[in-house]
Amino acid sequence: MRKILLVDDEENFCYFVKRNLELTGEFKVFTANNGEEGLEIARKERPDLILLDIFMPGMSGSEVAAKL
Template sequence: MEENKNPPVPEQSSVQGKIKILIVEDEEIIRKLYVEELRDQGFFMLAATNGKEGLEIALREKPDLILLDILMPVMSGLEMMDKLRAEGGQYGKTVSIILLTNLSASEEKIMQGVAKNEPAYYLIKSDWNLSDVVEKIKERLARKE
């Protein structure tokens, strides 16, 4: 897969609400599906195709929640989460992150990376449909209010 040479540009929409969600997902069809659904639900959407872009957008825009894939080119979701938690100040330490991945939680190395960064949820894509993930997002955001 070829690295995108263009600077990261968030996919944004005009929104009635102020809640910002960043999705970091390299699979275009999944990314667009979530952006469209969550935008329709009234969220301000930001999107990135890899962890490097996602980290830049997260630090600049400070979204209320990050929906993060693990396996991506350039920088993995686990590496992005590590850097965000370590370098993002108070925001980086406390922002809600939902991992949405194809990886099962059985791999020890993955679980060590996940556990130390305390994501809100670890969801396996094949086990969750779009509306269930949207409900988890709303549930997590409601806890922050």
């Protein structure tokens, strides 16, 4: 099963994307609502794909990508 990490400050968006991807039975989706949490999950879970929102309060998606 492929792992996907979705980092976005819009909780409803994360919920719907996670739900739809997991319904396929092919993906395990992790979500984070800020950059710091996203980095922590990325380091722990080692996802196959990371989807980052660029415009988030605090640490932006660009900053998260640079730290990965």
